Structure formats: structure tokens, C-alpha cells
Amino acid sequence: xxxxxxxxxxxxxxxxxxxxxxxxxxxxxxxxxxxxxxxxxxxxxxxxxxxxxxxxxxxxxxxxxxxxxxxxxxxxxxxxxxxxxxxxxxxxxxxxxxxxxxxxxxxxxxxxxxxxxxxxxxxxxxxxxxxxxxxxxxxxxxxxxxxxxxxxxxxxxxxxxxxxxxxxxxxxxxxxxxxxxxxxxxxxxxxxxxxxxxxxxxxxxxxxxxxxxxxxxxxxxxxxxxxxxxxxxxxxxxxxxxxxxxxxxxxxxxxxxxxxxxxxxxxxxxxxxxxxxxxxxxxxxxxxxxxxxxxxxxxxxxxxxxxxxxxxxxxxxxxxxxxxxxxxxxxxxxxxxxxxxxxxxxxxxxxxxxxxxxxxxxxxxxxxxxxxxxx
Amino acid sequence: xxxxxxxxxxxxxxxxxxxxxxxxxxxxxxxxxxxxxxxxxxxxxxxxxxxxxxxxxxxxxxxxxxxxxxxxxxxxxxxxxxxxxxxxxx
Numbered sequence: 001x002x003x004x005x006x007x008x009x010x011x012x013x014x015x016x017x018x019x020x021x022x023x024x025x026x027x028x029x030x031x032x033x034x035x036x037x038x039x040x041x042x043x044x045x046x047x048x049x050x051x052x053x054x055x056x057x058x059x060x061x062x063x064x065x066x067x068x069x070x071x072x073x074x075x076x077x078x079x080x081x082x083x084x085x086x087x088x089x090x091x092x093x094x095x096x097x098x099x100x101x102x103x104x105x106x107x108x109x110x111x112x113x114x115x116x117x118x119x120x121x122x123x124x125x126x127x128x129x130x131x132x133x134x135x136x137x138x139x140x141x142x143x144x145x146x147x148x149x150x151x152x153x154x155x156x157x158x159x160x161x162x163x164x165x166x167x168x169x170x171x172x173x174x175x176x177x178x179x180x181x182x183x184x185x186x187x188x189x190x191x192x193x194x195x196x197x198x199x200x201x202x203x204x205x206x207x208x209x210x211x212x213x214x215x216x217x218x219x220x221x222x223x224x225x226x227x228x229x230x231x232x233x234x235x236x237x238x239x240x241x242x243x244x245x246x247x248x249x250x251x252x253x254x255x256x257x258x259x260x261x262x263x264x265x266x267x268x269x270x271x272x273x274x275x276x277x278x279x280x281x282x283x284x285x286x287x288x289x290x291x292x293x294x295x296x297x298x299x300x301x302x303x304x305x306x307x308x309x310x311x312x313x314x315x316x317x318x319x320x321x322x323x324x325x326x327x328x329x330x331x332x333x334x335x336x337x338x339x340x341x342x343x344x345x346x347x348x349x350x351x352x353x354x355x356x357x358x359x360x361x362x363x364x365x366x367x368x369x370x371x372x373x374x375x
Numbered sequence: 376x377x378x379x380x381x382x383x384x385x386x387x388x389x390x391x392x393x394x395x396x397x398x399x400x401x402x403x404x405x406x407x408x409x410x411x412x413x414x415x416x417x418x419x420x421x422x423x424x425x426x427x428x429x430x431x432x433x434x435x436x437x438x439x440x441x442x443x444x445x446x447x448x449x450x451x452x453x454x455x456x457x458x459x460x461x462x463x464x465x
Binding site: 011013057058059061062087089091113114116150151152154180181183223226228 | 376388389391393395397398402404405406407408409458460
């Protein structure tokens with residue numbers, strides 16, 4: 001079933017280093033796997049340095065230090081320095097929780113290129129509720145300090161039904177904080193977000209209104225602030241070209257060393273994702289079953305196989321196909337050509353019913369207790 | 376956006392210009408993105424070090440490549456670069 005050997009393998013360009021699953025926040029849309037609490041072990045400093053070296057040699061250049069909360073790793077500055085020495089362009093993807101001015105300076109000296117701070121909402125009450133931690137004022141202070149110390153400041157706000165009405169205030173906050181980049185990431189429904197979908201998925205009207213506001217704002221800040229808008233694919237009729245094509249560009253290394261073609265791929269059955277403790281990055285990228293699984297187009301079933309857009313979106317997202325149709329070889333059901341496309345409307349309807357219900361169930365927050373309960 | 380001919384041009388301190396051995400080309404790196412440069416674009420940007428203005432960059436390139444008449448091409452590229460935030464004139 002693995003991808004055809006005829007498929008030309010391109011080298012990785014982006015490396016996402018998930019340093020840890022530990023996180024002081026409990027965001028209910030976290031992209032970590034639901035069963036993350038099972039994976040307690042973390043790679044050592046030396047393991048990470050070896051992985052960074054090997055991936056860089058192959059051509060990886062964009063590097064994200066992520067998690068969990070990467071700041072919980074005591075060796076972060078050491079890893080940043082190693083990455084800088086290798087020529088990576090490195091990004092710290094952080095909640096900002098626990099980030100002091102001293103550490104911001106230390107990381108800058110180590111060679112960190114930019115810091116992406118996530119804020120959950122435009123008000124303290126909602127931010128602290130969604131994050132599951134009192135963190136709003138500190139996050140804003142961190143955003144200012146990031147700016148002050150000469151980093152490009154990337155503000156990331158994940159958008160969902162609880163905060164989508166705050167779009168105007170979120171944009172005003174980004175401007176006030178002097179964000180150079182604003183990532184407005186409509187929630188993607190995997191992992192924890194999948195479990196909480198009925199409570200997070202906005203209606204089409206809510207989404208269209210928020211998008212119109214964001215697009216108008218984009219014009220007014222052109223040249224000052226760059227906006228990355230991640231579309232909510234449930235309201236599209238063609239799927240996203242997930243990961244720019246499986247095993248073509250992106251490499252994720254999970255905290256325990258498991259290598260993934262996308263950060264959600266841990267949810268897919270039977271991939272046998274290899275561990276960097278057992279293989280080199282080059283062996284993993286070029287030869288492993290997991291990375292060859294959906295390379296090229298040989299794996300496709302109908303309607304993808306005969307579709308004239310198959311080289312454009314590669315059949316969409318396999319994790320979404322698996323979660324929503326039970327078969328990862330199916331076309332991403334977001335596609336209107338998918339025979340299972342109806343599940344998307346069912347999800348939208350279900351979320352709308354939940355929003356109107358007087359007994360709406362509570363959000364399941366991302367923490368170790370819930371992780372153990374759900375896995 | 377247009378280039379002010381009087382002011383020196385400087386490569387942005389929030390972007391990085393570097394040679395990529397694996398790709399055998401120069402690239403610009405910035406948050407969430409990378410632009411691959413052809414050789415002439417890279418040569419122009421390498422001269423944007425905050426000491427030269429537009430005319431000085433053009434003259435340096437014309438000397439280096441023993442040619443003339445580069446003003447229009449270089450100006451057009453630098454305007455794109457300015458628009459994209461790769462360079463500034465502050």
C-alpha cells in the first residue's frame with residue numbers, strides 16, 4: 001500500500017520539534033493527541049541535537065519549537081543555539097506562560113529568530129476560561145517584551161465559536177500590541193478539538209461575518225501587519241492540500257521521538273511511525289513505511305483517483321478522512337465530490353443544535369486527567 | 376510604495392537572507408515563510424546593507440557584471456522587496 005517507488009522524494013523543509021507534551025494551559029482545541037498522557041518519555045538534549053543536525057543536512061530550514069509548552073524544557077536555549085549554529089530559522093511557538101524578560105533575552109542571544117505567542121481571546125475572562133489558566137495579562141506583557149527585544153512578533157489566535165464574536169476586538173488588540181504577523185487560525189477539528197467540536201464549531205453566518213471583518217482589516221494594515229488566515233475547511237467545498245502533500249515538506253517529531261508526516265498522524269492506524277531513537281532522519285524520511293504511505297497518488301481510491309484536482313489537494317487530509325469516515329484512504333469528506341460529504345453538514349447541524357440547547361455539555365479541557373479518561 | 380532615491384536601503388532586520396546549500400540558492404526566511412531567490416535578486420539584496428542608496432546599488436551591480444542600463448530592473452525589484460517588507464529605508 002505504501003507510496004509508489006516512482007514518486008520522487010523531495011527533502012524536508014519544515015521541522016516541527018514538539019519538545020514536550022507538558023503544558024500549563026488546557027486549551028480544549030489542543031492539537032496534541034487525546035491520549036498524550038500515555039507518552040511520558042521525552043527525547044534527551046543529545047537526541048534532539050542529533051535530529052536537528054540530521055534534518056538540517058537534508059535541507060530542513062524552517063524550525064518550530066513547539067509542544068505542549070516548549071518553555072518547560074530546561075535545555076531550550078541550548079537547542080536554540082544548536083539550531084542557529086546549523087543555520088535554521090527558528091520559531092518558538094509558545095503560550096507565553098512563564099516567559100520572563102530574562103529568558104527572552106537569553107533566547108535572543110542563543111539565536112532564536114522569532115516568537116509566536118498565542119492569545120485565546122480579547123478579554124481576560126474568556127482568555128483565562130479557554131486557556132484554563134489565568135494568563136491574559138501576562139501574555140500581553142510577553143507580546144510587548146517580544147517586540148521590545150527586536151523579534152518579529154507573531155500573535156496567534158485560534159478562532160472558534162466561543163471567541164469568534166470578538167473578531168473586531170482581537171484585531172484591535174493585535175494592532176495595539178504591534179504584532180508584525182497575526183495568525184487567525186480557525187480551529188481544525190482533530191484531537192481535542194474533534195472531541196469538543198459541538199461546542200467549538202461556529203455557524204456559517206458567524207464565520208462569514210468574522211472573515212469579512214478580518215479581510216477589511218487586512219487592507220487597513222497592509223505593509224504593517226501580515227495576516228495569515230487559516231480557513232475553517234468545514235465551510236469549503238474542496239479540501240486543503242494537507243501538509244503540502246504527505247512526506248513532501250513537513251516533518252514533525254513528537255516529544256518521545258516518534259516521527260510524523262503531520263502532527264495529527266499519530267491518530268491514524270497502522271502507520272508504525274518510526275522513532276528517531278531507532279533510525280536516522282534520512283532513513284525515516286526516505287525509507288519508512290509511514291512517510292511513504294500517502295506519497296504520490298497510487299494510494300488513492302475514487303473519487304480522488306480520476307479527479308483532475310488530485311495533484312492540487314492530494315485528496316485532502318487523511319486524518320480528517322479517518323476521523324469522519326473511518327477510512328483514511330477515503331477522500332477528505334470536506335470535498336463535495338466525496339460520497340461521504342454529508343458528514344460535514346451533519347457536524348455543522350449537530351454543533352448548531354448544541355449551541356441552542358439549554359443543556360449544552362461542558363468543554364473537555366486538555367489535561368492529563370481528561371487524557372487518561374478519554375484514552 | 377516607491378523607493379526614495381536619496382535614502383540608503385537596508386535589508387530588514389526581521390528577515391534573514393541566507394545561502395541554502397541543499398537548494399543551491401539564496402533564500403529569504405521570515406515567520407512561517409521562505410522565498411527562494413534567483414541569482415540576480417540575491418545580488419541586489421546583498422547590497423542593501425544600509426550604506427548605499429538606489430543609484431549606488433545600481434552602479435555597483437553594473438560594475439560587477441560589466442553592464443549598463445540596470446536602473447529600471449533593479450528599481451522594479453526593490454519596489455517589490457519594499458512592498459514585501461524585505462527591505463526598508465528608515
